[in-house]
Amino acid sequence: MKKKWAILLYGLGISGGANVIFQHAMYAVSQGIEVTIVSMNGQTHVDASWHEAAGCFDYKKFEDIVTLYFDVAIATEWRSAFDIYKVHADKYIYFVQSIESKFFQRNNSLLGYIAETSYDMPMEYVTEVTWIKEYLLRFYHKKAELVLNGIDKKIFTCDGKRIDERPVDHVRFLIEGSMTNWLKNVPKAIEVCKKAGADDVWLVTPDRVKKIEDFGVSRFFSKVPMKMMPEIYRSCDVLVKLSVVEGMFGPPLEMFHCGGTAITYDVEGSEEYMIDGENSFVLKKGDEKAVIGAVKRLIEDRNELNRLKENALKTAKDWIDWNHSSECFFEAIDKSTKINDEDYEIIQKKGKKGSDSYKQAEALMGLEPDMNRIEKLREFCRRETKKLFLYGAGKMCRGTILNLDQYDISIEGILVSSIDNNPNTVMGHRVYEIDKVMDKKDSIVIFVTSDIYYSEIFYMLQCKGFMDVF
Structure with a gap:
């Protein structure tokens, strides 16, 4: 009889986090696991059509699984860590991709506080990056299994199709991320590139964009499927990514594999593979002058640009692929222990309390604006x-x-x-x-x-x- 996983995933749109989950879920299916994606809003494979694995899974709402039993239930974000009490399972896993209380701009955010309490739930923990593993151990005494994200080395390569050839007479910069998500800091990245004198700046964003004039870039790409991203990376020299909060910092690594380099802040996650002055420029968070200086330096010094690119490619060659990563994830789930009666009761009580709390907070106070x-x-x-x-x-x-x-x-x-x-x-x-x-x-x-x-x-x-x- 096939084993069954229930993965609680509330956002099926294009995102790095959803891509990671789909990669691990796709591997699980290849190992004979029956995977069900559980959402709040009844989303289906149509909403996830940007990913090749979207059609491999079953999609259900919570009301559809009331009478079902799963071998494993996996929470993938803070709200789902509370809502997981609604899932009947032998094992309960919290896959922590970021410390999501950091997503709220105000330190006194009620929702941010509720999100933080999710890390005290009595589940087995898996994470994708060292800094989160250390955070969970330090503040909550949770020993998380570390499974680094992989990368699809079949598509993220130096050779292959391009949107355009990399220019030989100037440097082309790429900015990636949502224009409206303050964490991604995209407007600031565009602004500093302009201040530094970059005259060829591309933007790729999951937002619905219709007018290039609204953003002041040379070229933009909206809602791009994952398979098209390497074509964009191969067309550009430098990724300028000024995120202020990340989990596992994925886009610079993808850029490395496609022959480019990156300018970023020293955001959490960058330390896994980025070395300032060696394969990229990693600058103090919020230091706009340093970013402008780095952009200018690469515009003016082609030898320095090429040196960073060469070292970035060496870093990329040593990184694991998705098959290795997902195999480790699968093993972590497989060796996790079944929930005991005491912890199951705590999940039921804390889960319901947390779920009710965040829903009441959202209903009364709304969500935090940009x-x-x-x-x-x-x-x-x-x-x-x-x-x-x-x-x-x-x-x-x-x-x-x-x-x-x-x-x-x-x-x-x-x-x-x-x-x-x-x-x-x-x-x-x-x-x-x-x-x-x-x-x-x-x-x-x-x-x-x-x-x-x-x-x-x-x-x-x-x-x-x-x-x-x-």
Whole structure:
């Protein structure tokens, strides 16, 4: 009889974290495991079609597995570590890919605090990077099994198809990441490249992007499937990746395999394979001047660029592939122990309490908005007297209202495309259809509450004639 794994995965869109999980799950299937992806929103293989393994798994919601029993249940992020109590299994594993309490911009974030408590759940722990292994041991006395991420050495190679040939008369820089995720710091990466005099900058992002003019880059790629990434890497010389929080820092390693080098901050995870001045430039987090200096140096010194590239390629050759990584992951799961009755009861109690807590916090307070955009809005409001409207009445709206209230920034109302299926008010603020304020477009400023759909909404509002949009 086939063994069964339930993997709790709440986001099936393009991301490095989801790719890692799919790689390990694909290997498990090859070993005869029946893998079920459990989501909150009923997502299916269609939502994960960017990955070659998407069709290898079954997809279910929690209500679909009430009567099912699994050999292994695997949590893959902090919310799922609480929700795992809903899964009946012999073994409970927490695969920690980052310390997600760091994802919240405010140190006093309630959701950040709840996320941090997930690391005290009585499960077996697996992680992908040394710094997380040390963190879990130091603060929670959890001995996590370390399984470094692999890389697909069949596609991430120096040789192969390119979007364009690497230029011989200048240096081409690549920036990768979501424009709306503050952790990725993409707008800052574009800004420092411009300040350094880089005139050929490419952007690849999981966001929906329609207008290159919005970002000031030479070329952009939106929602690129994983198989196309090597073609982009091979076309560029240097990856500029200024993330402020990471787990296992994957993109620079991919760039190394494709013959390039990287400029990054000394973000956690970089120490696994990046050596400053040897195969890349690894600079103090937040040191913009150092990044500008590094970009200028590589623009001006082709010999230095080539030296870093050569050493980066040597690093890449010594790195493990996915088969080796997933074999180690599979062995870690296989040798893990079955849950005992006492720990099972704790998972049931702590899990339900944590699950209820984060859902109540999200319902009452909403999700945290992008604080970089909040700061830009504050600067605008100091200069201008235009009336402020928020766009979007979902969970992000509540979090935005609470944040703006701390700065005494008044909100005129909330805009939506259609009043159907939207509330009449959110936290006392009236909801209007966007068409109702078309005649006021020159006298209002709009803050888009959504991060995920920011680019798409921004473009829509600009097309309607709203110029002051954050």
